[in-house]
Amino acid sequence: MLLLLPAVVFAVLYVVSRVRDARRLRNGVFLVAALGCLLVAGVLEVAATGPAQQSAVLLGVVFVGLLVVVLALFLLGNGVTMLRSEGRSLGNLLSLLAGVAILLVPVAAAVLVFGPDVVELPGPVGVVLVALGVLLVFVAGYAAATFAAFGLYSLVYSRYRHTRTPATVVVLGSGLIRGEVPPLLRSRLDKALSVYRSVPGTVARPLLVPSGGQGSDEPRAEGDAMAEYLLAQGADPADVRPETASTSTRENLLLSREVQRAAGRDGSTLVVTNDYHVLRAALLARSIGSDAQVVGSPTAAYYVPSAFLREYIAIMVEHRRLNAAAVLMLAGLVGLAVVWSLLPI
Structure with missing residues (x-):
């Protein structure tokens, strides 16, 4: 049962680190270490009987x-x-x-x-x-x-479940298909719309910032196509401000923050992406000094394994x-x- 002590230590470290800032990769290290020590302790205890x-x-x-x-x-x-x-x-x-x-x-x-x-x-x-x-x-x-x-x-x-009404909802781009919003990106926009519509009528609705520049294989900027989709789904044009110059997740976050400031929408920021991308987006938000939290939208099941592997490799490269x-x-x-x-x- 000696391994129960490090399991408890790692569990305490996880809770403390998570409370201080949920957007840290070391939280995952503490969590896995705690569960691993607990598992090994349990196996050794059973084997000794x-x-x-x-x-x-x-x-x-x-x-x-x-x-x-x-x-x-x-x-x-x-x-x-x-x-x-x-x-x-x-x-x-x-x-x-x-x-x-x-x-x-x-x-x-x-x-x-x-x-x-x-x-x-x-x-x-x-x-x-x-x-x-x-x-x-x-x-x-x-x-x-x-x-x-x-x-x-x-x-x-x-x-993660956001508990505050965000002043701005940033939707990260993920590529267009023939200039139109594909299902993967549509799931992000639908998630942003659900947050937008959940705000009571007595409270100012958040600014929607669809973020994404124009790729070499795209006929227009992702932000413009995303804004068009949001407006077609009933978003108020006064609440939609596309960002159309970014070429990476880091630039999505940096340039969208500038759009938010230019619009005078001070307050908390909620970033929407697909569920496999939330942790890396949160880590990047923290690295640029943003207080933004990130929520995820559903992803087609067959796409998830490769997507998680890509995100893992990207994080390993960044570190x-x-x-x-x-x-x-x-x-x-x-x-x-x-x-x-x-x-x-």
């Missing part, structure tokens, strides 16, 4: 392994669906690549760790191969842990120095173990 319980734990481990295989097969199938439905692109290949990685990485690590005969191989080659296998396991574990923190907290944060330092630390530990094993002691 007798042989039958140990057999049950072993069956549980086998079941988890089967679930991982099922997950990999699901991602492979989803990757094929994405290619058929959304076309060929690197982003649409992500779930397919993830499925392949989940199947191949454990095999590659096992071959490196258990395959070479250290005695028969020349010099330190066998030790280096084993070290590479161990490093591969460590890096894969780090990727799995960080994705778990990101994915779980994304789901938690996407359930590349921290992630590089973590990987280098793991490599350093493995390197020290290699040097120690080769010392003539």
Whole structure:
């Protein structure tokens, strides 16, 4: 039960950090660490009660392994669906690549760790191969842990319910199809409209800022097409101010804030995007000093795995120095173990 103590510590850290600011990725790290410690403590406690319980734990481990295989097969199938439905692109290949990685990485690590005969191989080659296998396991574990923190907290944060009437609702663009609003973007606009219409008649309705510039493959700016949709759905023209110059989520947030200020709508801001994008949008809002909270709209089920993977990769890239330092630390530990094993002691 010793692991219950760190579980409680991580749970307290999660609650405190979440209360201070829900828009922190470390909240997800604390949450996953707390749940992980609690799970390991529970498994060890059950395994210590007798042989039958140990057999049950072993069956549980086998079941988890089967679930991982099922997950990999699901991602492979989803990757094929994405290619058929959304076309060929690197982003649409992500779930397919993830499925392949989940199947191949454990095999590659096992071959490196258990395959070479250290005695028969020349010099330190066998030790280096084993070290590479161990490093591969460590890096894969780090990727799995960080994705778990990101994915779980994304789901938690996407359930955020705004309690204040926002002065401005910013709708993030996501691309047009032949100059028209596609279903993915329409879900964001419909969510913004539901917030807009939920405001009592005695209170000033929020400013709607559809945000998005014109891409190289688009005949007009996303903000203009989004504004047209909002007006067609009954929004008051006085409450719709499109932002049409942004080319990224960060620029969406920065330029929309300028639109809000120019319109004289001081007060809280609510950002609307799809549910898979809420956490990254919230992190970006915090990084630019905005107090905006973010809510999500529904996304087609087949699109979610690739979308989450894209968001995860984007966040890892944005925190590349921290992630590089973590990987280098793991490599350093493995390197020290290699040097120690080769010392003539």
